[in-house]
Amino acid sequence: MDDELDAATVQALLDAARAARARAYAPYSRFAVGAAVLDDQRRVHAGCNVENAAHPLGLCAEALALGAMVLAGGRRAQALLVLGEGEPLVTPCGGCRQKLREFAADDAPVLVADGRGVRARFTLGQLLPQAFGPGHLGGR
Ligand code: THU
Numbered sequence: 001m002d003d004e005l006d007a008a009t010v011q012a013l014l015d016a017a018r019a020a021r022a023r024a025y026a027p028y029s030r031f032a033v034g035a036a037v038l039d040d041q042r043r044v045h046a047g048c049n050v051e052n053a054a055h056p057l058g059l060c061a062e063a064l065a066l067g068a069m070v071l072a073g074g075r076r077a078q079a080l081l082v083l084g085e086g087e088p089l090v091t092p093c094g095g096c097r098q099k100l101r102e103f104a105a106d107d108a109p110v111l112v113a114d115g116r117g118v119r120a121r122f123t124l125g126q127l128l129p130q131a132f133g134p135g136h137l138g139g140r
Helices: 007-021 061-071 094-101
Strands: 034-039 044-048 077-083 109-114 117-123
Touching (some): 007 044, 034 061, 077 094
Parallel strands (some): 077 109
Antiparallel strands (some): 034 044
């Protein structure tokens, strides 16, 4: 898995997440986030956060990127990159880790980036150990 994530693919994920972040709708937090997912056909799907005046209804960038993948017919996420600014690094929230688990294996890379580029790299299993997933319900 890891060796399949070559420099050009990482750059494509970065570019997509950066462009998506520029479209974030975050008037309440003013915290713009972009995300990009690589599917099993090597296609890249991006998302940004979309907030709502009813605050709990806001959507994370990762959720929209996964939704874009599903809409395009993708069913497996090979990697995810999330991009935000500031310290600490913008790692995916707990809910988004679980959302990603639906479509990705434990060894799927999760890249964390900011304006300077990729700053940290994890596997989904590191971020969400002992996860509940489709396998518990008879899926993969
Ligand atoms: N946010 C994301 O989109 N992804 C993350 O991984 C962390 C948080 C968004 C949600 C909300 O719109 C804003 O960042 C502040 O929490």
